[in-house]
Amino acid sequence: MLLGDFLKEGISRLKSLYPPEEARDIVLTLCESRLGTGRYTYATDPDYSIAPDSLDSLSGDMDRLSAGEPLQYVLGYAWFLGRRFKVTTDVLIPRPETEILCQEAIKAFKDPRGRILDLCTGSGCVAWSLALELPGSVVYGVDISKAALAVASGQDLSSDRSSPVFLKADILDSPPLFPCGKFDLILSNPPYIMESQKKDMRPNVLDHEPSLALFVPDEDPLVFYRAVARWAEALLAEDGTGLVEINETLGSQTRDLFLGFGFGKVEIIDDFFGKNRFVKFMR
Template identity: 45%
Template sequence: MATAKPLYERLQKNITAYPPEEAREMAFMLLDHYFGLRKTDVLTDKPLPPNRTEPDWFKVLERLNRQEPIQHVIGTTIFCGLEFEVSPDVLIPRPETEDLVRLIMHDFADRTDNVPIVDIGTGSGCIAVTLARFLPQSVVMGWDVSENALALARHNADNLNADVTFAIQDILNVPTGFSQFFDVVVSNPPYVTRSEAADMDRNVLDYEPGLALFVEDNDPLVFYKAVADFCVKYLTKNGACYVEINERFGEATRAVFAERGFTNIQVYKDIHGKDRSVRATF
């Protein structure tokens, strides 16, 4: 009878494009995705499912060793306990963004009336869908400039039974006739400067959309200025803006909001002690 541990060890050994610790985590992810085996199942050498359908392991390993993200290889990733489909058209959701979502859920958990929310640059829909699922009083919109991203976001919302309205919208060109107001404006916009690309890994540079990653070095806060300007017009008096940020620009991003009349601005650090998000209110 085939068991989990030998397969795990074979996969881990043959994932050669990454350090051993990352290869081990990828091997665990593969067994979880394809066979539903958790780490403890693997380490206790449980039998592989008898009626399993195995992937072509050679092709899986080949893709991983080209540094294609494992989330693209298996087609999904977990975000706040929910499984989202991903593709090269969207950024892969990351743990730092989970922290941003949890902050919003904490701030609005006690609200009993409707909480209108807009997620600017929704990508896979991970922020919008998670808020719609876990804040039942929320009324959520998701905006993006990419039709392909919106198609995937709608698909994720359908799969996860989340009521979200998605629309093509460019925060740099919001129509003057726009009239809706929001209690929450949230965005994880492009914030990596072009000059930082040289230090990035291939699995990001080669496989994730530059449109969602990069800004020009001469105006790295262009999207934060646009989001803050939008909030001046369309954020309710008791509402809040939440943005994920480049660790290099924590104080500069704070200044963007301060210059536009926000009075309560907090910069939050991630688990590595780096500036990672900003919450701003009037």
């Protein structure tokens, strides 16, 4: 089958799920990844024909995509801060706004050999990015999900001394003791979407990404921020910084929660859409 025909057919199969430009981008990215073709190969080499065995596996990919599965799960990876992270349906697909969480953390980080704790680590994208950007730091990643921790610790990134240490813990419980003592930086992107916000979400997220990673009850949407504040009370060093990603509709409530725990210099930081997306606090 000609690449151009495959693209046309693929885009048409996705048209009920995605806007046309996004559908096109998904099918082109799939072909780039599986066939090694370029963005414009269908135009520069109109006779490019897909070999029968590649076509079989691409058709399988298209079946998964047209059933609504996100492209990153089909490919088995997602890009985050310029690195390729393995993802499975046990972990949240890393989001672009979480890249800002890491960039803010790097900005706030004074000691290149400091200690960093990433709560609710999922794929480990935050823990790994900080460990690799701040070599010499000691990084721990914590999650309740054993399956997510297997993905985080199995990332095919550097396995030298900058690898984070991943631990299973429920952050709604009291924090354990860590061999490094306290932390200079505690950060977290915990579940923060209220059940009532589900109606605004796309089915490809709702049906495929782990609900454990996403949702909190409407009656207590800040449950995980109270937990982060309790862990930070016990584990944040003097002068240490905390940074959390938040629900854009709960900016001032989340800020007040950290103020209520006695943290200082509490500030809300916006994302690239101008939405309240992070809260930073200090010991």
